[in-house]
Amino acid sequence: VARRAGVSSALVSYVVNNGPRPVAAATRARVLAAIAELGYNPSAAARSLRLRRSTTIGLVMPTVDVILAEVMWGAQEVLRQQGLRVVQYDVSHRVDAEHEAAEALIGERAEGVIWVPSTANLSAGRRLAQAGIPLVLIDPPAQAEGFPAVDLDNYRGGYLATRHLLDLGHRRIALLNRAAPIAFSRERACGYRDALRAAGAAVDETLIVAVGPHIQDGRDATMALLDRPNPPTAIFAYADMLAVGALRAAYERGVAVPQQLSVIGFDDIAIAGFLRPALTTIAAPKRERGARAAQLLLGLESGHAPAAVRLPVELVVRESTGPLGPQI
Amino acid sequence: VARRAGVSSALVSYVVNNGPRPVAAATRARVLAAIAELGYNPSAAARSLRLRRSTTIGLVMPTVDVILAEVMWGAQEVLRQQGLRVVQYDVSHRVDAEHEAAEALIGERAEGVIWVPSTANLSAGRRLAQAGIPLVLIDPPAQAEGFPAVDLDNYRGGYLATRHLLDLGHRRIALLNRAAPIAFSRERACGYRDALRAAGAAVDETLIVAVGPHIQDGRDATMALLDRPNPPTAIFAYADMLAVGALRAAYERGVAVPQQLSVIGFDDIAIAGFLRPALTTIAAPKRERGARAAQLLLGLESGHAPAAVRLPVELVVRESTGPLGPQI
């Protein structure tokens, strides 16, 4: 392209990437001038064809919610800093869309993929691995099958949340648990049970209810719990979105929070804490989760052994100024 | 690649894209078998090198917040359905990052770009246009410079919001207005002023305050307003995030909502309405905004004339069960 510009040929290449070979200052200047003149911009396609690599990283996630947007932001930042191109795939919780994304990324000769699986079905991940594409999971299902992964200390989160409620004097503590067989919800449930046992409280399995991921699911499940003859006095929801739904249900039923019902969530939605100071939560790093996944991926490429990263969580009891009535 | 698989050569090409030339059923079957056997997956790079086009669409946005994530989701869905690859660029409100994204997209030979400008600086857009890449703006600055764009009927939104507050009997209505010279905030302010004038109310320019986009900015600005000797009785915030901040300020100052202070926002954050039934808002289509931008872009490529799309907005008064005290 810019060859006819100056007088030279492919040492344009050496100029644009400060090539593996030095270029004489005079020639370099001529090339640079030509580039500026023609508004030249190297073709990423040709480059990746030649190099057999693409500088593309795939980000595959089940949906874009408040949490995941943060997580992915953390990953993007690290990746872009390395000059990598980031392509997002929102697969809308559909396994077939995961496969489409995988094929696209293989065709792309992606350098790596960060994947938040939406189900326990890892077949798309296996396909990627078999195509030789490094893969890092975030929040993996129970059997991660040896894939490197980043997740949270969910057991501890469940334990801390439940113990906090026990410390407040609660004994009938309901658990809103994710229906899907995702490892994190199982682990959170284990922490919940162990905390109860450690306090000498009975584990009432009827207080563990499986719910979907939406705010409305949290509301509906809480409504049903409150309508029971012997309702719980506290609720531990596996996600903050559900905790918000629970608050809404309390509001609709005229149940005072936290006097009649304590609610605790997981993974801190910023706006919820802002609106509802009483909403205690288990806080977990979000941007860092993405960033660590990205770093793990970069580490893999430089030949490191596959590893797992488990990030710590923390109980956050928000300041609650004055008593909170049934109003929201 | 798969040539040696069957016996043929480049009619693999004709098979994979139902090529411009017909292929005999028998040969086709052999090729398909070979493809399956070798797990072949065509190289996107080679394809776009040859075709001199890339099936890549860029999505450039200042940040990923709740609103924008929805807008972009709408765009992605339309684009992916067309078999286009979508690359997101979060430029973190930095103009230089916009330029980086533009250069990357030019190198990519992107088929088109959907761009949410973060400032009134359209230079990165001009660079794209000059490189022959079709461009659609979302929420453009005042002078859109002839770029096709999708935005909202902001004037009407501002008018409706203000009239609603006037109808409730308010006369001292503050406006939290975006500091940056974005067209939408200016238009909303116009609607605000006109509604006041139409109702015969005075426009008090001291009640119009410039604020940043964050929840904390809304809180701080509202705090300052409430601390004035003659505080407003109502607040119209140019974004729902700020309205949430305003609610928080009311809570901290012990001001009852809506008895002592009415708050109205813009562009409906789902979770806010869920938590805070009293929060009235001007609702605007989000996914549709993205989808329309994508459609506009696709229309451009098939030679349509550049156009502007203006989407309608709507006043949403949420059911507010019972009186709301100062508590949140």
Next chain:
DNA sequence: ATGAAAGCGCTAACAG
């Protein structure tokens, strides 16, 4: 209905 071959823009190996 199919093969052969050229060439997209780039980089790496090979001369000068």
Next chain:
DNA sequence: CTGTTAGCGCTTTCAT
């Protein structure tokens, strides 16, 4: 230090 050249995997003429 600089110029030439081959070839990445695909699509597309041109020739069979």
